[in-house]
Amino acid sequence: MIKSERRKEHDRQLCLLSPVWGLKYVTVYGAQKSRRAVKASLYTEAVFHIYDNRERHQASLVDLNIISIHENCLSSLQTSFAASLMSEIVLTQRGEDSLAHYDLISRCFDLLNEDNYRIIVIQFVIRVLATAGLVTDFTHCPVCGRAYADDEILGFDSSLASPCCHTCDTMNSGLILPPNARRYIRDSLSCQLPQALGFILSENMQRRLLRYVIRLYDSACSVMLKSAAALLELDSLD
Ligand SMILES: [Zn+2]
Secondary structure, three states, rough: OEEEEOOOOOOOEEEEEOOOEEEEEEEEOOOOOOOOOOOOOOEEEEEEEEEEEEOOOOOEEEEEEEEEOOOHHHHHHHHHHHHHHHHHHHHHOOOOOOHHHHHHHHHHHHHHOOOOOOHHHHHHHHHHHHHHHOOOOOEEEEOOOOEEOOOOOEEEEOOOEEOOOOOOOOOOOOOOEEEHHHHHHHHOOOHHHHHHHOOOOOOOHHHHHEEEOOOOOOOOOOOOOOOHHHHHHHHHHH
């Protein structure tokens, strides 16, 4: 469950990410009032039993068999904001590649804690972009085709919505990627998630990369991630 919203006086509408059906909206009638209503907390992973009323175009939750409630996601502000951002990203993908996103988000929810939340979000964002076939190449400039020099700072080409070499930069260094950060993205993307989480990154680099990947996602997908502001705000406070 990646979203839960109050509907009318007593109901809730849940958004579920199904590996098979993509995004599925279901209503829990009487969730605010009735003790007998099925209870499910945000970020719960479960087998959800749904009654699909095709005539009324409504689906309601009948029951669920819990796999994990991912209570760690709600254990701190950092983890809550990170889980909320990852959920919002999945929502912006509109149910495309739902199997890959389900697999990724459930593993990220499993592993998320107060110490690793920046790295988890960074990995999550670059992996969703890679799945969508966006900004996958951190070795060659997609505009001129030239291989990046080892110490090159990348710019951004707004028409391709992709990082590019410094000569092809169309944003006046407004979205730059330093060489060590580029190597981190390139190398960690070539490994499975558990190995990628083992890469050592200084806290300073984590903060910079977190900002970078959020702006990269916004630019590449033409969205404005609302949950990102809360997460970045925390970073500027501590
Ligand atoms: Zn170029």
